[in-house]
Amino acid sequence: MGSVRARGDFRSSGEAIEARSIKAALHPESPFEMHTIQAAPPKFGMLWRYTLAVAFVSIALWLSLALQAPFGNPFWFFFAIAVILSTWFCGRGPGWVVVCVSCLAALYFFIPPAHRLAVNERDVPFFVTFVLCQMIASWLISWRRETEDSLRRGRDELEVRVAERTAELRSANEALLRQIEEQRRTEEALQVARAELTRVARITTIGELTASIAHEVNQPLAAVVANADACVAWLSHQHPNLAEARAAAERATQGATRASEVIVRIRSLINKATPQKARVQLNDVIRETVALTEGQAARNGVSLVTELEPDLPVVLGDSIQLQQVVLNLLMNGIEAMTSVNDKPRHLVIRSRSQDGGQVGVAVEDTGVGVKPEWMPRLFEPFFTTRSKGMGMGLPISRSIVEAHGGKLWAESTVSQGSTFQFTLPHAEGPRK
Amino acid sequence: MKEAEPIVFVIDDDRMVREGLQGVLRSVGLRVETFASAQGFLAAKRPDGPSCLVLDVRMPGLSGLDLQQQLSESNIDIPIIFVTGHGDIPMSVQAMKEGAHEFLTKPVRGQDLLDAVQKAIASDRGVRKERAELDEIRARFDSLTPREKEVLELVVAGLLNKQIADELGTSELTVKTHRAHVMEKTKADSLAHLVRMSERLKTALRK
Numbered sequence: 001m002g003s004v005r006a007r008g009d010f011r012s013s014g015e016a017i018e019a020r021s022i023k024a025a026l027h028p029e030s031p032f033e034m035h036t037i038q039a040a041p042p043k044f045g046m047l048w049r050y051t052l053a054v055a056f057v058s059i060a061l062w063l064s065l066a067l068q069a070p071f072g073n074p075f076w077f078f079f080a081i082a083v084i085l086s087t088w089f090c091g092r093g094p095g096w097v098v099v100c101v102s103c104l105a106a107l108y109f110f111i112p113p114a115h116r117l118a119v120n121e122r123d124v125p126f127f128v129t130f131v132l133c134q135m136i137a138s139w140l141i142s143w144r145r146e147t148e149d150s151l152r153r154g155r156d157e158l159e160v161r162v163a164e165r166t167a168e169l170r171s172a173n174e175a176l177l178r179q180i181e182e183q184r185r186t187e188e189a190l191q192v193a194r195a196e197l198t199r200v201a202r203i204t205t206i207g208e209l210t211a212s213i214a215h216e217v218n219q220p221l222a223a224v225v226a227n228a229d230a231c232v233a234w235l236s237h238q239h240p241n242l243a244e245a246r247a248a249a250e251r252a253t254q255g256a257t258r259a260s261e262v263i264v265r266i267r268s269l270i271n272k273a274t275p276q277k278a279r280v281q282l283n284d285v286i287r288e289t290v291a292l293t294e295g296q297a298a299r300n301g302v303s304l305v306t307e308l309e310p311d312l313p314v315v316l317g318d319s320i321q322l323q324q325v326v327l328n329l330l331m332n333g334i335e336a337m338t339s340v341n342d343k344p345r346h347l348v349i350r351s352r353s354q355d356g357g358q359v360g361v362a363v364e365d366t367g368v369g370v371k372p373e374w375m376p377r378l379f380e381p382f383f384t385t386r387s388k389g390m391g392m393g394l395p396i397s398r399s400i401v402e403a404h405g406g407k408l409w410a411e412s413t414v415s416q417g418s419t420f421q422f423t424l425p426h427a428e429g430p431r432k
Numbered sequence: 433m434k435e436a437e438p439i440v441f442v443i444d445d446d447r448m449v450r451e452g453l454q455g456v457l458r459s460v461g462l463r464v465e466t467f468a469s470a471q472g473f474l475a476a477k478r479p480d481g482p483s484c485l486v487l488d489v490r491m492p493g494l495s496g497l498d499l500q501q502q503l504s505e506s507n508i509d510i511p512i513i514f515v516t517g518h519g520d521i522p523m524s525v526q527a528m529k530e531g532a533h534e535f536l537t538k539p540v541r542g543q544d545l546l547d548a549v550q551k552a553i554a555s556d557r558g559v560r561k562e563r564a565e566l567d568e569i570r571a572r573f574d575s576l577t578p579r580e581k582e583v584l585e586l587v588v589a590g591l592l593n594k595q596i597a598d599e600l601g602t603s604e605l606t607v608k609t610h611r612a613h614v615m616e617k618t619k620a621d622s623l624a625h626l627v628r629m630s631e632r633l634k635t636a637l638r639k
Contacts, residue, residue, distance in 0.1 A: 215490070218517040219446045222538035226452025229542025233459030241459075248455045255448050298445065298492040 053086035053094030057101045065109065074110035076102075076130070083134050087141040095138040103131050194381070201392040215295045216262045223255035265291060279314045279427050280322060282351055282359055289326040290349065293334070302334050302345040309351050315359055316427040317404045325400050325408070328393040329363040329420045336367025336418060354423060358406075362421035370412035378410055397422075436481030438553045443467045443499070444488040444515070449538070453486055453515070456542040457549060470494035474502070482560055484533065484552035486545070489516035489523065497523070500530050509559060511552035515540055566636050569629050572618045580617070583610040587623070588630045 060078035067075040079102035087095030104117070111119050111127050119127050231248035234241045265288060290306055297304040315322075330349065337345040348364045370378060370385075377383045381395045394408075401408040401422045412418035440457050442464055444450040450466045457464045467473040471494055473485075489496040500512055511533040516523070524535045533555065534548040576584060586596045593611065597604045620626035 215517045218538050219449055222515075222517070222540060223446070223448035223452040225539035226449065226456050226542060226545075230452065230455030230459045233456065233542065237459075244455070244459070248452075248459075251448060251451055251455070255452070258448070299490045301492050301495075303492070 049090035049094045050097060053082075053090045053098045054101070056082040056086045057098045057105070060102065061105050061109070068110075074106075076106055076110055079106060079134065080137055083138050084141050087138045088145055091145075092138075092142040095142055099131075099134045099138050102134055103127075106130060197381070197392050197396075201396055212292065212296045213262070213266055215299070216266075216292070217259055219295075220255040220257075220259040220262070224252045224259070227252035227255065277316050277318060280317045280319045281312065281314050282322065282361060282424070283308045283312050285319055285322050286326055286349055286351060286361065289323050289330060293327065293330045296331070297334055297347060300334050300338055300345070302337055302347050304330075305346065305348045307348060307350040309353055312351050313353055313359055313426040313428070315404070315424040317424065321400045322404070322424075325397040325422065326361065326363075328397045332393060332420070333363050333365035333367065333418075336365050336369075340367055357426045357428075358423040359426060360421055360423045362419055364417065364419045366417040369414040369416055369418055370410065371414055375410070375412065379408075436479065437463055438482040438484075438557075439463045439465060439479060440484055440486060440549055440553075441465050441467065441473060441478070441510075442486045443470060443473050443491070443496070444486075445469060445491045446488070449488070453540070453545065456545055457486075460546055462549065470496070470499035470502075473499070482553050482557040484511045484513060484549055484556055486513045486515060486549065489514055489527070497527060497530070500527065500532065504530060509563075511556050513545075513548045513552055515545075566632065569618075569633055570636075573629075573633060575617050576614060580610050580614050583607060584614050584618075584626075584630070587611060587614070588627050 057079070060076075060082035063078045064075045079098075082102060083095060083098050086098040107119060107127065108115060108117055111123050113120065227248045231245045231252065234245035234248060286306060286308060290304060294304060326349070330347065333347045337347070343366060346364075346366045348362075350362045350364070352360045352362070354360045374383075374385065379394050379398050381392060398408045401424065404424050406422055406424035408420070408422040410418060410420045440462050442450055442453050442457070443466070444453065445468055447468070450468070454464045454466050465476070467476065469491060470487075474494075487496040487499065494502070496512075496514060496516075503510065503512075512527075512531075513534040513536060514524075514527050514532050515536050515538055517538045524532075527535055533552045536544060536548060573581075573584075582600060583596060586599060591599065593604050593607045597607045600607070614620075615626065618626060618629060620629065
């Protein structure tokens, strides 16, 4: 409908309005607007157009004759209208036919002498003027019509093109919207998966720790049992050796104390308390974690060295999460050295106060190192170089460190070893 | 000859466990020597005599299984009682295949440890006796001349003196003399005894 309104703007002349109403009258059964587009001359059949033109001129003649009878004056203005209408609606050819027919009719019926195809000398200028007027009208109308047609064609084409482009844009837009929606869903799913994996990784870490814990608890228990047995044996002798029995009993007590310390440590590690930011001394976190991994390190022939800066500034954070990060880095370091046999397996964990109000922790191994092509992918979820790894440890560690306002990165030289380090801001902010 | 006093070597990286095991063993009067690592054990001078090894599987540096392998490669035959915190099946299978005497899990009951140690020492004693006898036999056989060894081979194979003489292209009398020397040098009471000693030596060499 918009296009129809727009078309109307082009036609400001009264003819156009007339033409429309006439077209409407001619095709009352069809929607008028549709046919105005198709009214361009070439679209009608040739026969039709000429017939219509002859009809116009016949009507004009009839009206002229009919009105002449009662009023006496020749009403030949209708011929002008017939020329205009036929040129407009039927095209240039039928227009000229109407011009000729109307001139002949005027000559025959209205120019004296009447009812003869002749003209009195006195009326020649009048008749010539009439013929000229008719011709000029026809010519003007056909010129106007053609101009308008070409304009309309241009506009129609433009509209078609615009419509095409609009459709293209619309489909592109729809595709984009679909993509955005899809991406949003993927991201949601990813987030859910990530949350799930964080949980799984935590459980896995704990699972890996179980072996370590079993060892940690079992060692002192073994000492307790052996020493208690020895104590009983010393007391059961014919002459009980009280000194030996006491020493054995004391060793048993020490073992039991150590076992209970291990359990306290483990409990604080897997404590499910909601993450809370508190003032944390990273050295304590490191010491606790190192104590938990010592067994694992020993079993892998790794010497674990801690170099902690005394009076390290405290940071603000969740000590359990930070412990998880340290634990992960230590476990990775141990893992990286399991295949190293040609040099000592050293794992050094270091804490340092750094410029800019930062505390840095570095874990350095003498392992196999990371291939340069793997470096950029190191912190990607699911990226792992181990057969049993989940590839979640480092991404989770990095997200924990970043959540604490810090950074975690790695440096590595193949077959030399790797250094993983993170920095966290002081609890008090930069010191002067 | 009085036999040397049996000795138990305890190797565990955990001081408390080490002392506990030592306490149990000492309380029944066993002589115990402890080591914190496998390397320490290898480096130490070990007195001769029946002994056994109480060995932790997982240790930094050289693990218990590594030590077992090294000992067997250096032909050091000493019964090993493995002690482990969490012995999994593949590990124990490997240890037993390599000839471990016993595989105990921590915490070890004192009596279990003592039983295992007594059995291991008894077994080591047997092995040592056997080895001493074998060494004796080998020394005797080594004292034979090449010709006497040839005669011995054929005698043990069941040939008569005449056949041996034919085989070696010599006289029956010479064979008889050689044969008498063989019996004397190997201290064989009878032909059957000689055959038994020869077989024992061959079996030991084949191993």
